[in-house]
Amino acid sequence: MxxxxxxxxxxxxxxxxxxxxxxxxxxxxxxxITPDIDTQDTICINYAYKNFLSESLRFNKSFLWTPYIFNGYxxxxxxxxxxxxxxxxxxxxxxxxxxxxxxxxxxxxxxxxxxxxxxxxxxxxxxxxxxxxxxxxxxxxxxxxxxxxxxxxxxxxxxxxxxxxxxxxxxxxxxxxxxxxxxxxxxxxxxxxxxxxxxxxxxxxxxxxxxxxxxxxxxxxxxxxxxxxxxxxxxxxxxxxxxxxxxxxxxxxxxxxxxxxxxxxxxxxxxxxxxxxxxxxxxxxxxxxxxxxxxxxxxxxxxxxxxxxxxxxxxxxxxxxxxxxxxxxxxxxxxxxxxxxxxxxxxxxxxxxxxxxxxxxxxxxxxxxxxxxxxxxxxxxxxxxxxxxxxxxxxxxxxxxxxxxxxxxxxxxxxxxxxYDPKKWLSFPESAKILQMDRSIYRIDTFSDYIQDLLYRQNKGWSNNTDSYYYFQNFLTPNSNMLYHISMVSGHIALQTNRVSKFEDIYRHKIAVIAPKNDFSFIEFSTREAILFGIQNGKYIISAYPIKSESLKLRIDKILKDFSYSIYENTKFVPRVVIVPKAEIFKDETKILDYIQSGKFNPFKTVILEEETNFGSDTINIREVKIKKYENSEVVINTKSSSDGYLVLNDTYYPGWKCFVDEKEEKIFKANYLFRAVFLSKGQHVVKFMFKPKSFEYGKIATFITTIIILTFGLTIVKKKNILRRK
Known part of the structure; x- marks a missing residue:
């Protein structure tokens, strides 16, 4: 006692x-909120991840996969x-x-x-x-x-x-x-x-x-x-x-x-x-x-x-x-x-x-x-x-x-x-509300490098003023976009696959942001970048800087308390799901990336695969796709096509994804370097993608068995002690 x-x-x-x-x-x-001099790990990693977990648990959804960062992760x-x-x-x-x-x-x-x-x-x-x-x-x-x-x-x-x-x-x-x-x-x-x-x-x-x-x-x-x-x-x-x-x-x-x-x-x-x-x-x-x-x-x-x-x-x-x-x-x-x-x-x-x-x-x-x-x-x-x-x-x-x-x-x-006031901080920023007016399925990117640094210097840290950091949320910095259910081509993570890392380097390395000292500069976004952004289902860019590009259209220009932001639309946008008639085969990763950037690749007519296949046709006159369900670990698509072809889902290819066409499992091909494709014969089909990784299933079994053994061992010891006490 x-x-x-x-x-x-x-x-x-x-x-x-x-x-x-x-x-x-x-x-x-x-x-x-704990602001930062670069990325806000409090909000962009820990709060965003925990909110994703909370939503998954409360709405009985899988937390194994998120569609909101890195084209699916x-x-x-x-x-x-x-x-x-x-x-x-x-x-x-x-x-x-x-x-x-x-x-x-x-x-x-x-x-x-x-x-x-x-x-x-x-x-x-x-x-x-x-x-x-x-x-x-x-x-x-x-x-x-x-x-x-x-x-x-x-x-x-x-x-x-x-x-x-x-x-x-x-x-x-x-x-x-x-x-x-x-x-x-x-x-x-x-x-x-x-x-x-x-x-x-x-x-x-x-x-x-x-x-x-x-x-x-x-x-x-x-x-x-x-x-x-x-x-x-x-x-x-x-x-x-x-x-x-x-x-x-x-x-x-x-x-x-x-x-x-x-x-x-x-x-x-x-x-x-x-x-x-x-x-x-x-x-x-x-x-x-x-x-x-x-x-x-x-x-x-x-x-x-x-x-x-x-x-x-x-x-x-x-x-x-x-x-x-x-x-x-x-x-x-x-x-x-x-x-x-x-x-x-x-x-x-x-x-x-x-x-x-x-x-x-x-x-x-x-x-x-x-x-x-x-x-x-x-x-x-x-x-x-x-x-x-x-x-x-x-x-x-x-x-x-x-x-x-x-x-x-x-x-x-x-x-x-x-x-910070939770009601205010957790309310949707203006930029998120604007983007959500577009009810289609798409991804975004954000260019706000150095802005938080400027805020940090201008406000002399955060001891006197955190309001600027609240307005900064309009840039939807990577991972914070998860809070608003807006998908992004990038993310803020510790582990990345080699392919995604290499593709992102190629996509971003020519985007020129001149680091400002006391003023805002500009970004050059070429047609090449627009194509690479587009095949990732990239439709909108939120930017702190003016963007010079022939492939982007300015849609929104907003002035906030300490800075402004603009929203641009990509004219090279490719939908999340497309049906194409034929495939081109490249077995070398470098050649795939070169071809994608060459200007010859048309993602509406061709899919790039990495293994030989005899499927496909020259043209498809009728091709209809409708996404019926799009959740963390499950995507259901209704399709209709007049000829054989390939359904390309512009979501990351990763072990553990399975595809069922009319309830029959079909092979998933690596498509366009990063994504997934499945062969479809002509006619109407229901295509279902499900994420069921063996690594998680084996891990779950091992954890369950270990738990049972420990509980059994513990109960046995307790029973023995009770018997000894009675004696």
């Missing part, structure tokens, strides 16, 4: 601190949405999206603090000390500055519970704890930020095998680690198997280049931000040097307050020699800082070769979130030492250090994540 009261009390205290820090979001008077496979993360399924199924979004962020902070408190308690630190450590970790720079990366902090918040369970395993040798560790590790994978899960896996490896220093049997440790890995992989297979399939098709299959890997790498000089977080400037008021290859504010700032440093020094002086746990923590911390500083220490190539998985990620200073957690516990030992040295009658007054630590972090972080 006493322990339950303690848990309830600490929960209430942590909730009070969270409400004080995030009162507008907590009371639903504001939606987290396997959004679940990319992973950042965390669509199978249990807490996301709970929050976004039963709450309105913006409420679920706000509270999922706040609850993530709560998880980080609550389990830090419990971990400190099992290390025999007092309630006051444990609360101090919890506040230090949960409001540290890592969490505050990554609110915009919800999936990242959703993964990171579980590290205290992982350490708690590992500690309990090392004390008891109870393999049930290794199963629970595997469950929490699976949670981290399911959140959709594999880099954090990767670092957690390294920390699990280190902590489990630190049991050697406790004279644990090596076979016991190996068995525990095997169970953790098996349970974690099995439970999360529903996510990582589709992701693995996408990675194998994509530009990150063999890892990233050294240039990419070392961009924004952590430097020794960045360590000063542990003491002076705004040493290089503050992104809130635009004093921070943005677009610097060497530094990026939210990735390099891990400020956790000044008070903990004092207590860390005390712990090092008075507790370190006699406390084996602190020695192990220090080794871990040094390892994590070594990985973070890999570029400065000339270890990049070595780590790429000896540390599996290292080459797939950049910004490796993110691993320091685990170091910050350990530092918060480390400082707790110093805090406890001082508290126990002062007279008993003054010990209660020692609690004053907790609000002082909170106020320090409050001062640092309060302006980093502004909120």
């Amino acid at each position: 006493k322990k339950i009261s303690e848990v309830l009390l600490i929960s209430i205290i942590l909730i009070c601190f969270l409400f004080a820090f995030f009162w507008k979001a907590a009371t639903l008077r504001g939606l987290f 396997p959004i679940h496979s990319e992973g950042q949405g965390g669509f199978c993360y249990p807490l996301n399924l709970l929050f976004f199924r039963f709450l309105p999206t913006f409420i679920a979004f706000n509270y999922s962020i706040i609850f993530t902070f709560f998880i980080a603090g609550f389990f830090t408190f419990l971990y400190a308690r099992i290390l025999n630190l007092s309630k006051t000390t444990s609360l101090f450590s919890a506040i230090t970790f949960m409001f540290s720079g890592f969490f505050i500055l990554h609110v915009k990366h919800l999936n990242m902090i959703q993964a990171a918040c579980w590290i205290p519970l992982l350490f708690l369970l590992i500690e309990l395993f090392l004390r008891t040798n109870n393999m049930m704890y290794s199963i629970l560790i595997g469950v929490i590790f699976a949670f981290q994978i399911l959140t959709g930020f594999p880099q954090i899960a990767y670092y957690s896996f390294l920390s699990i490896l280190l902590y489990i095998f630190s049991g050697i220093f406790r004279k644990k049997k090596i076979i016991t440790l190996i068995l525990a680690f095997f169970i953790i890995s098996l349970v974690g992989a099995g439970l999360s297979a529903i996510q990582w198997l589709p992701t693995y399939e996408l990675v194998k098709l994509g530009i990150r299959e063999s890892g990233v280049s050294n240039d990419f890997l070392t961009t924004w790498s952590y430097r020794f000089k960045d360590l000063i931000t542990f003491f002076k977080p705004f040493y290089y400037g503050n992104i809130v008021d635009a004093t921070y040097p943005f677009y610097n290859k060497n530094i990026i504010f939210w990735e390099n700032s891990f400020y956790f307050g000044l008070l903990p440093f004092i207590f860390i020094l005390i712990a090092l002086i008075f507790e370190f020699k006699k406390n084996q746990q602190l020695k192990i923590f220090l080794i871990f911390i040094l390892i994590f800082f070594t990985i973070a500083l890999h570029n400065e220490l000339f270890l990049t190539n070595i780590l790429k070769n000896i540390l599996p998985g290292f080459k797939y990620f950049r910004i490796h200073q993110r691993i320091l979130f685990i170091a910050i957690f350990l530092i918060s516990i480390f400082s707790g030992f110093g805090f406890e030492f001082v508290k126990n040295k002062i007279p008993q009658k003054f010990q209660k007054a020692f609690i004053i250090f907790i609000p002082l630590a909170f106020l320090d972090l409050f001062r640092f972080g309060i302006n980093q994540n502004p909120t």
Whole structure:
């Protein structure tokens, strides 16, 4: 009963601190928006993805595929949405999206603090000390500055519970704890930020095998680690198997280049931000040097307050020699800082070769979130030492250090994540309303490069004014278009297939945007670009700049508060679905792209295929198509044609799509480099495309079986304990 009261009390205290820090979001008077110097990850990735999940769950639609970005994209496979993360399924199924979004962020902070408190308690630190450590970790720079990366902090918040369970395993040798560790590790994978899960896996490896220093049997440790890995992989297979399939098709299959890997790498000089977080400037008021290859504010700032440093020094002086746990923590911390500083220490190539998985990620200073957690516990030992040295009658007054630590972090972080009136922000922008007046099926593109940078500089960040960022929504920056159910040829994602990436490079690389310093410039959009845009079902372009083009017609020209935007219509537009009589065969990708750009290709008469076929005819006098159903993972089309031909669906070709013509499965051809085609004999047909990827089905089965095994094992243990109690 006493322990339950303690848990309830600490929960209430942590909730009070969270409400004080995030009162507008907590009371639903504001939606987290956190503007940016480039793409708004808060809205364009996390909110857009979570809204897509919410709509899919509430309307019983598939969340495996979205038609709204990159001509159709396997959004679940990319992973950042965390669509199978249990807490996301709970929050976004039963709450309105913006409420679920706000509270999922706040609850993530709560998880980080609550389990830090419990971990400190099992290390025999007092309630006051444990609360101090919890506040230090949960409001540290890592969490505050990554609110915009919800999936990242959703993964990171579980590290205290992982350490708690590992500690309990090392004390008891109870393999049930290794199963629970595997469950929490699976949670981290399911959140959709594999880099954090990767670092957690390294920390699990280190902590489990630190049991050697406790004279644990090596076979016991190996068995525990095997169970953790098996349970974690099995439970999360529903996510990582589709992701693995996408990675194998994509530009990150063999890892990233050294240039990419070392961009924004952590430097020794960045360590000063542990003491002076705004040493290089503050992104809130635009004093921070943005677009610097060497530094990026939210990735390099891990400020956790000044008070903990004092207590860390005390712990090092008075507790370190006699406390084996602190020695192990220090080794871990040094390892994590070594990985973070890999570029400065000339270890990049070595780590790429000896540390599996290292080459797939950049910004490796993110691993320091685990170091910050350990530092918060480390400082707790110093805090406890001082508290126990002062007279008993003054010990209660020692609690004053907790609000002082909170106020320090409050001062640092309060302006980093502004909120905005949710009703206003979530209303459809004017540009979206204009586009939706066209009821046909089409895609758009948007050219607003540098505009947000201008807003950032003109407004001096976002500390004084966020209205301009509200009006900026009219540009429908990639992924934000998902909120308004408007499809786009581009997107803002982490994983892309080689083909889509190459096609986008060809489409965009000649579009000349002159970077403005204090004024707006122009875009040159040739007939070539218009054709490439058109075959992607591209009809409208929203632009912040005047466009010089013979193939685009100006439809709308609007002046807003701080800038203007225009909407252009593409005269080279190709409908989402067409029927063509014949095919041309090219087996070389380069030749396909050359032919598409040559001006000879007519997408209304010919489809480009990559394998021999005897189907088709010279002409089709009658060809009718009508889309009867167009949903995330299902498209139904009624067709009528006077001759044999090919139905071309200008949606991305990707493994897992199946086609049924009059309920009989037919082969899907790769068409026009990116899209799908199916042969149709003359006459009337009902054509159905369905997305049923084997990777997801196999993953779902593996997750289900693992869940059943764990539940069966758990129930068996509970029954045995009940029998023993009765005896």
